[in-house]
Amino acid sequence: MPEPVSFSDPSLSVARDTLIRRGLRLSQLRLLVALRDTGQVSGAAAQVGMTQPAASRLLAELERTVEARLYDRHARGVTLTTAGHTLADRAEAMLHGLDDAHHQIAALSSGARGTVRIGSVTGPAVELVLPVIRELRVTYPDIELSVHIDTSDKLSDALTAGDLDFFIGRVPEGMDPHAITLEEVGPEPVSLVVRLEHPLSRKAQPAIADCLAYDWVMQPKNGLLRRTAEAYLLRNGYTLPERILSTSSMLLTLAIICETNAIAPIARSAANFYAGAEAFGGRIRQLNVAEDLSVVPYSLIYLRSVEASPAVTRVLTLIRRKINEKTIEGAFGA
Template identity: 25%
Template sequence: MTFNQLRAFLAVAETQALRAAARRLNVSQPAVSKAMRELERQLDVCLFERHANGVVLTDYGHAFRRRASLLIEEMRRTHEEMDAIRHGTEQSLSIAVSSAIALSVLPVAFEAFRQAMPRSQVHFSEGVMPMALAQLRDGSVDFVATHVLPGMVSEEFEVTHLFSTPVAVCARKGHPLARTRRLKKLVDAHWLAPGYAEENGDVLRQLFSQHGLPVPAQAVRCQSFTVALGLLSQTDTLSVLAEPMVRGTLNAQGIVALPLQDRMPVVAGIVVTRKGAVLSRSAQLFVQCLRDADAQRTHPR
């Protein structure tokens, strides 16, 4: 299959019409129809159902759409990397980063990367799970740097471990429960469930169930770190965040860790890549910078 076939397929999938796809690509409608017939013949499946008002993706079409997007991105990155080598320039990089990574190892890693590749363009997005994995799956990002509970990343991805850290229950300074020492006294509190929980209350379920306690009923899932910070600092909600974040950067924002005596779950800081994917030189370097930054943090000279 060719780049033009993939591009035509994605245009048809997005517009749901051969004529509209042809206009978008600035080619003739027969050319788009021919590309679709050739693609279906090569794959030996029916990608579309044709109707009077346009086309609709079949199950094969939906599955192939995900693959086609990834193939297009890989082709683009391949051409970009070849051009970078040819002209002595540096390749752009797209990374999804979670809040715990952003507030711990990312600043040092980014500074080291920028010194090594000063002309490389880096685009960061918020690495909220599971959306970040969807971005990785379709090729929108080169890799994901995030913090997760055990078992959250499936075997379809490759994982590089950076660090492990316990979580902390946190609240605003002056919160009525800020000095609470036992988890059982927090069951009826208002909670924000962190965005890296795949299901509402996932991390809270692990936290409370491991101590034989019921999961708080008043828990709101919050996938935005900015929203969580605003609510935590100005309302009487509680949440669970990586301990270094709470005791470091967030403490200056008026967020404190509760002095709980109960054992806390552990989250892992990891780098996630597509299994079998060949990272670009810039991506490989940034991953190494993250690992070096964590080594400096945990074993300072």
């Protein structure tokens, strides 16, 4: 039984590029493909932009390189041999592959293709990232996006580890401010949301005190949104809710809201989205209370030491444009 051949066998690498070592040139392959298509040496020469004598010389050199006759002459021109057709077909595939590689490289260089890894806290994800995703699907479908939604401390760790190109959030304690570039966006207003048929929905002007009688769903302790909500209540002379379910999952938060009388503080941009008729079947509504409740401003954050790829630069440009549009509209902090 023959012994298996190792993939590290040096004889295989020689076999793989034998024709290149013998002097095979791309101009010869282009000429052979043109010869197959035109059936004439003169026509093939004209197609690739050379004289007929030069074409004849290149074809003769090619036959010596491959050690086979590639075409036969006849009264009406030439016909490729079986070997000629085999090489021409492979040459055409290779040339098309090079053209595709050129187009892909050009797309990467222009930012029309590439991978962009975005991190965001909940509010900006709905308000800024989602519209950019919609636009990119139409204008630059070859840009591959990944979006990671989490709290700012987790996003900061992911950015530092090289798992994100940038994130939209806040600088957590412990992050080196000298290592990042920060572009402040604006504050993040917060709304209290309940299910559509919640008892408080029957009140034209519910008060915060009314809300404290119900269960609340909030981030785990020390989460920024939870700290903000609790500080707001205490600052305005209220006690904290007696019953709080802690979860970092927005999906679970909304599911609980839909199925119980619980109340949850969430980013207003997210509340506007989820309270729409198309999201969760319009089963969520915002309470007309605590209109001035908001989280400290968030920012666009990326590492100083990492040069953004063209695709990342393109996405950042679109996000900055959305920020400017919303700033003009007065959407931030509204």
